[in-house]
Amino acid sequence: MAGVVALGFLIALEFAARRYGLPGPITNQVREVIFAPKSGGLLYASMALMMVVLTWRQRLVATGAAIGIDIAFLVIRWAFDIRTTGGHPFGNGALWVILGCAVIAVTHRTGRERVLLLKGVGLALLLMAGRKTGDTWLLITSKTRPVVLDPYVAIADQALGSPSWLVGRIVTATGPLGFNFLDFVYGQLPVAAVVVALYQLRGVAAEGRFPGHHLVRTFLVIGLLGPAFYMIYPVVGPLFAYGTGTEHWAAVSLWAEDMPPSVQWAAADLWPHTPPPITTPHSMPFDEITPRNCMPSLHTAWATAIFIHSRKGPRVLRHAGTFWLVATLAATLGFGYHYGADLLAGVVFVLTIEAALRAFDRGWDRSGVQLAAYGATVFVALLLSYRFLPVEMARHPWVSGPLLLLATASVVYGYVRTTALWEPGAAPARHPKPQPELI
Numbered sequence: 001m002a003g004v005v006a007l008g009f010l011i012a013l014e015f016a017a018r019r020y021g022l023p024g025p026i027t028n029q030v031r032e033v034i035f036a037p038k039s040g041g042l043l044y045a046s047m048a049l050m051m052v053v054l055t056w057r058q059r060l061v062a063t064g065a066a067i068g069i070d071i072a073f074l075v076i077r078w079a080f081d082i083r084t085t086g087g088h089p090f091g092n093g094a095l096w097v098i099l100g101c102a103v104i105a106v107t108h109r110t111g112r113e114r115v116l117l118l119k120g121v122g123l124a125l126l127l128m129a130g131r132k133t134g135d136t137w138l139l140i141t142s143k144t145r146p147v148v149l150d151p152y153v154a155i156a157d158q159a160l161g162s163p164s165w166l167v168g169r170i171v172t173a174t175g176p177l178g179f180n181f182l183d184f185v186y187g188q189l190p191v192a193a194v195v196v197a198l199y200q201l202r203g204v205a206a207e208g209r210f211p212g213h214h215l216v217r218t219f220l221v222i223g224l225l226g227p228a229f230y231m232i233y234p235v236v237g238p239l240f241a242y243g244t245g246t247e248h249w250a251a252v253s254l255w256a257e258d259m260p261p262s263v264q265w266a267a268a269d270l271w272p273h274t275p276p277p278i279t280t281p282h283s284m285p286f287d288e289i290t291p292r293n294c295m296p297s298l299h300t301a302w303a304t305a306i307f308i309h310s311r312k313g314p315r316v317l318r319h320a321g322t323f324w325l326v327a328t329l330a331a332t333l334g335f336g337y338h339y340g341a342d343l344l345a346g347v348v349f350v351l352t353i354e355a356a357l358r359a360f361d362r363g364w365d366r367s368g369v370q371l372a373a374y375g376a377t378v379f380v381a382l383l384l385s386y387r388f389l390p391v392e393m394a395r396h397p398w399v400s401g402p403l404l405l406l407a408t409a410s411v412v413y414g415y416v417r418t419t420a421l422w423e424p425g426a427a428p429a430r431h432p433k434p435q436p437e438l439i
Helices: 002-019 024-032 038-052 056-079 092-108 110-145 150-160 161-189 188-201 215-232 246-248 296-308 314-333 340-361 368-387 390-395 397-422
Strands: none
Touching: 002 024, 002 110, 024 110, 038 056, 038 092, 038 110, 038 188, 038 314, 056 340, 092 110, 110 215, 110 368, 150 161, 150 340, 150 368, 150 390, 161 188, 161 314, 188 215, 188 296, 188 314, 215 296, 215 340, 296 314, 296 340, 314 340, 340 368, 340 397, 368 397, 390 397
């Protein structure tokens, strides 16, 4: 049923993208069987997830086959002088191995072995489809939402002290070193997720089944539900609405994206030096290229999910999860991609999803339903306050700012407290019964 729903969703996005003259997620994924993939690292990460269902010998064979196929593609492209502009020169081999395992599962496996291998293939394909779906969603938001609500969020954000402006000045002051370090961490978020997921799924091959709840499931639900709010609450971020766009980082970036200038659409050139004045906000038109992908901050949601799921890992994994969360928050604010208000909404959003998924596994018990409902209520309240109370929030920051933080903290506390009660308690130590003394 889940596969049918996912396929229907992909087909709907494919038609929606075609309506605007753009290739959809299915077309983009099929192209990568032959053409240079947009993200070779993601394809290899997807293959790594699939290999959790394989034995170590099968993993070595699959990895060798993927590398061999990529080398063959490199030789062919070199021989015919085929350039990989806009893509990576590797990754096709990983996709071929994933598809090959699907064929092997259907033709050479039976029973539980076939089901397990198909689940591994499906997990890899879902991860790739999630990326392609997200790209298509972003294109659709830029085409269908001609006006954005940045002035509302920017004014409301002053209740929190306009953190994007503060962190933006800090990152700008660090120059190329600070920017590119954070940019690397920011861009490799899916790789960090795969590392945590591989740890969680390390016993799948031996046990012959997947655990009930793991990080990949949370990631996919975030990517499925999050973009819907981009359509409801279109925001482009302070770098674009109040700055010069990607041109601000062009001089220091090693991997600058080739995006048309957007400064002519900005309300003013204020970021990151001067927060906008407190005036009555109104929606503003923006170009049909820049994604409306700010509210809520899904990068914050994904980084928070990594942090949560790394808590039960070894010390190095826990430290890595903490580092990725802190660095991602610094990048989202410092690059001007998000307002502080976006980050609070992202944290509440992911905790609500985590609560709902875990409550589903528990059969929707009362504590799980209450936690999910409370998180959803706080999330909606945040969005409504940003939209309808921004001026009041900005004029009374010492009241509204703590209230926003307390509302977010209450969801965090509720999640930690409730999920702690769900953990199996340690069995009480058994004490030997006193024996009668021999006389």
